[in-house]
Amino acid sequence: MDAVFIILTGTLVAWLCGILGVFIVLRKLSMLGDAISHAVLPGIVIAYLISGDRSSPLLFMGAALFGVAVTVLIEFLNKKAAMQSDASVGTSFTLFFSIGIILVSLLASRVDIDADCVLHGEIGLVPFDRIVTNGIDFGPRQLWIIGVSFIVVTIVLIWAYKGLYLTSFNSEFAASLGVGIAGWHYLLMSSVSLATVVSFEAVGAILVVGFLVIPPASAWLWSRRLNEMIVLTLIMGLVSSVCGYYLAVLLDSSIAATMCVVALIQFVISFLINPRHGVLKRWIYKAHLSPHKPI
């Protein structure tokens, strides 16, 4: 039963991050996603410290605040202070992450997180922390939080589908139609910060990025349409969660890390054999290359 709960939590994390990641990947904002997931750490720690509760709404607000703050800082350094974009990303999120790490180390005794949790989360402990009211066991708390967040994010995405779709594929056209690009951008970024906080306890602040970009990237290689890409992302997320769990059991290693590794393996396979731009296809073409065969 514990295995089911862990796999279910892993799958939901992969789905939650995956459906947002689809838009991150399409908008070529992968490193910004990386920056945000690092940068929400101080928000999480401060909110833990103030509320003393791991499922308080303060946590989400704190993290969303820091997630948006880092995007604003990056934008500010880039546009107002004329710093080149890669350096402004690198400077901003390392600063936020450092503040978070210092807070974690200083307050280790007072808040319930440590460096290990930041690095790879504690998905293995998910089944032990349950919601029990009036003697009735409602199941793992984390599972509920992530599940509810997944539903909320899905509803938001369905509502925002058209706007995100337009601004992801053709932002000039969207602007000419009078669609506010910045609004959709910040909506997406705050959803990413939300997803990071929710997944933080399960998979940690750094591996979240893996769930955010790797399955959508693999799905992108196979698909021609946005809905295909979303469905494939969900399938890849499920597979990496199941295989990752058993790999971790086999090797006695960190579950979140092995889930991420399985996602990476999926990506490499997709990269090699996908029918559109697969590397293998080109090798075969090259091997058969003769003057008579068109490429």
Add this chain to the structure above:
Amino acid sequence: MSLREPSVRYVVLSCILLGAAASTVGVFGFLRKRSLVGETVAHSMLPGIGLAFILSGSRDPLFLVTGAVITGWMSMGFMNWLIKKGPIKVDLALAITLTGFFAIGIGLMTFIQRGSFGDHSGLDHYIFGRAAAMDPKDIKVFGGLAVFVFVSVLLLFKEFMGLCFNREYLSVLGLPVRFLEFAISFLTILAISSGIKAVGIVLMAALMIIPAAAARYWTGSLRVLVALSVAFGVTAGILGAYISFQARSLPTGPFIVIVLAVITAVSVIFAPERGLFSRWSKRRRLKRRVLAENFVKEVYQIVEFGKERNRSITKSEFLTHFHYNTRSFIRSLRLSVSKGWILPAVDGMKLSQKGFAKGEELNRLHRLWEIYLARKAQTPLEKVHHSAEIIEHILTPELEAEIRLELDLCDNFSPQNEIHIKA
């Protein structure tokens, strides 16, 4: 702690060296707009450290660093392979490689923690860094690496400079461009690996990116840029070591980043020319000058129209010709008076000698530009006024002479009646 203790002295020295090495190599990464590659490579060193420990069974820094360099190198290769062989863009390749390799590393680290691989204490220092925990052997390895990187970069300085600014020229000169690119990548990896114990793999890249980014605000010359970056990197290294000895249980990397962030903030705000403060005050000065100039020009137009230079004008007379609200009127008037262009008179204001000359000059430049646009750029007449309103404030005497030459106007020509401007 004191610098008299040899162990402390060596740790500080080692931090100075790695700060210098990382920031010099970082400048080239920064100039080639590849700052985030360092981030990815640094994270990708974790599996190397884990593997080296599993295979060798020892915590000898030489083995660990070798492992780190190998997987760092592999990550760079993987990234380039993704970019070259498929539709993956740089940004996505960076993120995938970073998290993929890091996940493998975390998996290996957990595997080591739970398995029976002997004494693995201290391996976690490599993640967030712990300068104070470096022993003499660590210092020899990491310090040696830093010295090697620093010296190599200084020796190849000119070539690397060419690589950043004019790659084609280098290959025309017959220099081995591909070897140089290999060298710069290799030195980047070595520089990162030299800091994995003191700064930690997660934040090591910051020591490469931030000094260069901060130094860029102060200078436009590459030599000065490198020198300043080294100064910033070394400062951060020393302070990081100091904090690490003060609070031995805390990781060093984050503190180094905070020191660097403070340096960056100061640079972003106060640097001359490129800094926010200087650009803001420059803009403010320009705005005030334009306000005053417009005001003088308009007063000039009123007195010139009546052909009475010394006539004084009242506020209400001025406002019948031009639209100003009271606040902007007072502001413009005050600015013009402070420039000495407008003098207060008994019943209002009048132009000073200097103000008259200024007004004459602005009108002349305005009309000159209108004629230029109309004649040389075939701009429709109704559009020339708008552009001239802006240009009149920034035309220098040299440019004026050039435009006159272009238009074949003699020196004493006054374009007074060529196109009559609407006031």
